Amino acid sequence: MPKETTKTTKRKAAVKTEKAPKAKAKKDPKAPKRALSAYMFFSQDWRERIKAENPDAGFGEIGKLLGAKWKELDESEKKPYIEQAARDKARAEQEKTDYDGRKAHDSAGSGDGDDDDE
DNA sequence: TCGGTGATTGTTCGT
DNA sequence: ACGAACAATCACCGA
Secondary structure: OOOOOOOOOOOOOOOOOOOOOOOOOOOOOOOOOOOOOHHHHHHHHHHHHHHHHOOOOOHHHHHHHHHHHHHHOOHHHHHHHHHHHHHHHHHHHHHHHHHHHHHHOOOOOOOOOOOOOO
Protein backbone atom coordinates (compact mmCIF):
# COMPACT_ATOMS: atom_id res chain seq x y z
CA MET A 1 0.00 0.00 0.00
CA PRO A 2 1.19 3.30 -0.95
CA LYS A 3 1.79 4.89 2.37
CA GLU A 4 -1.12 7.21 2.37
CA THR A 5 0.06 10.73 2.78
CA THR A 6 -1.38 10.52 6.24
CA LYS A 7 0.66 13.40 7.38
CA THR A 8 3.41 13.44 4.85
CA THR A 9 3.29 15.44 1.69
CA LYS A 10 1.45 18.02 3.62
CA ARG A 11 -0.54 19.34 0.73
CA LYS A 12 -1.59 22.95 0.67
CA ALA A 13 1.14 24.11 2.93
CA ALA A 14 3.22 26.55 1.02
CA VAL A 15 0.35 27.02 -1.39
CA LYS A 16 0.68 29.80 -3.83
CA THR A 17 1.02 28.64 -7.41
CA GLU A 18 3.50 31.37 -8.00
CA LYS A 19 1.43 34.00 -9.61
CA ALA A 20 3.16 37.01 -8.28
CA PRO A 21 6.35 37.76 -10.22
CA LYS A 22 7.96 38.54 -6.95
CA ALA A 23 10.78 36.86 -5.16
CA LYS A 24 10.54 33.20 -4.32
CA ALA A 25 12.58 30.67 -2.47
CA LYS A 26 12.74 27.27 -4.02
CA LYS A 27 15.49 24.70 -4.33
CA ASP A 28 16.22 24.63 -8.02
CA PRO A 29 16.90 27.98 -9.64
CA LYS A 30 15.20 27.23 -12.89
CA ALA A 31 13.23 24.24 -11.73
CA PRO A 32 11.99 22.85 -15.04
CA LYS A 33 8.71 22.25 -13.34
CA ARG A 34 7.28 18.79 -13.23
CA ALA A 35 4.70 17.39 -15.58
CA LEU A 36 1.00 17.87 -15.44
CA SER A 37 -1.25 15.28 -13.89
CA ALA A 38 -3.94 13.14 -15.48
CA TYR A 39 -6.38 15.13 -13.42
CA MET A 40 -5.24 18.27 -15.19
CA PHE A 41 -6.16 16.88 -18.59
CA PHE A 42 -9.23 15.22 -17.23
CA SER A 43 -10.50 18.48 -15.81
CA GLN A 44 -9.74 20.31 -19.02
CA ASP A 45 -12.08 17.99 -20.85
CA TRP A 46 -14.59 17.56 -18.07
CA ARG A 47 -14.74 21.04 -16.65
CA GLU A 48 -17.17 21.99 -19.42
CA ARG A 49 -19.19 18.84 -18.93
CA ILE A 50 -19.38 19.36 -15.20
CA LYS A 51 -20.61 22.85 -15.66
CA ALA A 52 -22.92 21.59 -18.38
CA GLU A 53 -24.61 19.27 -15.93
CA ASN A 54 -24.00 21.47 -12.93
CA PRO A 55 -24.47 25.04 -14.10
CA ASP A 56 -25.30 25.83 -10.53
CA ALA A 57 -22.26 24.15 -9.14
CA GLY A 58 -19.71 26.59 -7.82
CA PHE A 59 -16.07 25.96 -7.31
CA GLY A 60 -16.59 23.73 -4.31
CA GLU A 61 -19.31 21.71 -5.97
CA ILE A 62 -17.59 21.30 -9.27
CA GLY A 63 -14.36 20.47 -7.54
CA LYS A 64 -15.99 17.63 -5.66
CA LEU A 65 -18.06 16.64 -8.67
CA LEU A 66 -14.97 16.47 -10.80
CA GLY A 67 -13.12 14.36 -8.33
CA ALA A 68 -16.13 12.12 -7.88
CA LYS A 69 -16.51 11.61 -11.61
CA TRP A 70 -12.83 11.11 -12.03
CA LYS A 71 -12.97 8.20 -9.63
CA GLU A 72 -16.09 6.95 -11.32
CA LEU A 73 -14.47 6.75 -14.70
CA ASP A 74 -12.97 3.46 -15.63
CA GLU A 75 -9.31 3.07 -16.25
CA SER A 76 -10.19 3.02 -19.92
CA GLU A 77 -11.90 6.36 -19.44
CA LYS A 78 -8.94 7.80 -17.65
CA LYS A 79 -6.55 6.15 -20.00
CA PRO A 80 -6.82 8.97 -22.54
CA TYR A 81 -6.11 11.47 -19.80
CA ILE A 82 -3.33 9.39 -18.40
CA GLU A 83 -1.89 9.19 -21.86
CA GLN A 84 -1.92 12.94 -22.03
CA ALA A 85 -0.28 13.03 -18.64
CA ALA A 86 2.30 10.57 -19.90
CA ARG A 87 2.80 12.85 -22.88
CA ASP A 88 3.36 15.86 -20.68
CA LYS A 89 5.65 13.77 -18.58
CA ALA A 90 7.89 13.23 -21.55
CA ARG A 91 7.74 16.98 -22.00
CA ALA A 92 8.91 17.65 -18.50
CA GLU A 93 11.48 14.97 -18.98
CA GLN A 94 13.05 16.85 -21.83
CA GLU A 95 12.71 19.99 -19.83
CA LYS A 96 14.94 18.69 -17.15
CA THR A 97 17.16 17.08 -19.73
CA ASP A 98 17.92 20.51 -21.05
CA TYR A 99 17.91 22.06 -17.64
CA ASP A 100 20.28 19.48 -16.37
CA GLY A 101 22.34 19.53 -19.53
CA ARG A 102 22.55 23.29 -19.62
CA LYS A 103 23.87 23.66 -16.12
CA ALA A 104 25.95 20.54 -16.63
CA HIS A 105 28.16 22.61 -18.89
CA ASP A 106 28.54 24.78 -15.93
CA SER A 107 28.01 28.27 -17.10
CA ALA A 108 29.17 29.61 -13.83
CA GLY A 109 27.32 32.79 -13.90
CA SER A 110 27.01 32.90 -17.61
CA GLY A 111 24.57 35.68 -18.03
CA ASP A 112 22.20 33.31 -19.64
CA GLY A 113 18.90 33.92 -17.99
CA ASP A 114 19.92 33.39 -14.50
CA ASP A 115 16.79 32.43 -12.68
CA ASP A 116 15.12 34.52 -10.09
CA ASP A 117 12.59 37.07 -10.84
CA GLU A 118 12.29 37.76 -14.34
C1' DT B 1 19.44 -0.39 -3.46
C1' DC B 2 15.45 1.59 -1.55
C1' DG B 3 12.32 4.85 0.33
C1' DG B 4 9.28 9.21 1.08
C1' DT B 5 9.35 14.06 0.31
C1' DG B 6 8.43 17.69 -1.71
C1' DA B 7 7.39 20.19 -5.52
C1' DT B 8 4.24 20.89 -9.29
C1' DT B 9 -0.06 21.13 -12.36
C1' DG B 10 -4.94 22.70 -13.82
C1' DT B 11 -10.02 23.79 -13.03
C1' DT B 12 -13.71 26.66 -11.14
C1' DC B 13 -15.61 30.73 -8.55
C1' DG B 14 -15.73 34.75 -5.81
C1' DT B 15 -14.38 39.42 -3.81
C1' DA C 1 -4.57 38.49 -8.01
C1' DC C 2 -5.05 34.81 -5.30
C1' DG C 3 -6.84 31.31 -2.62
C1' DA C 4 -8.90 26.88 -1.71
C1' DA C 5 -10.93 21.60 -2.44
C1' DC C 6 -10.21 17.98 -5.96
C1' DA C 7 -6.65 14.47 -7.67
C1' DA C 8 -2.45 12.50 -9.64
C1' DT C 9 2.45 12.44 -10.17
C1' DC C 10 6.58 10.95 -9.94
C1' DA C 11 11.48 12.72 -10.49
C1' DC C 12 14.53 13.97 -7.11
C1' DC C 13 17.90 13.12 -3.55
C1' DG C 14 19.97 11.10 0.16
C1' DA C 15 21.45 7.32 3.46
